[in-house]
Amino acid sequence: MANNKRGPEPGSQKAKHGGQAVREKYGPEFYSRIGKKGGDTVKEKRGPQFYAEIGKKGGESTKRQQGSEFYSKIGKKGGERGRSTNDKE
16 A cells, blocks of 8 residues: 655654654644644544543453453552552652
């Protein structure tokens, strides 16, 4: 399948250089702004139910790939982090 888009092949050195040039010209805040703008547009067009659906698909995929024990492990890690943060106060 041919790449009919303008510009360098994604992932190539030329593409990386272009991304660096944009970062230098506009700064890292630029990426935050355009990311938020894109997220707001998706939320407006598709609604909050869309995020619930893709979250469920992602969770099912993670469970299939990592196994259900994975959630137990990350839950314990999160609980440990929360306790250590609260102990400092």
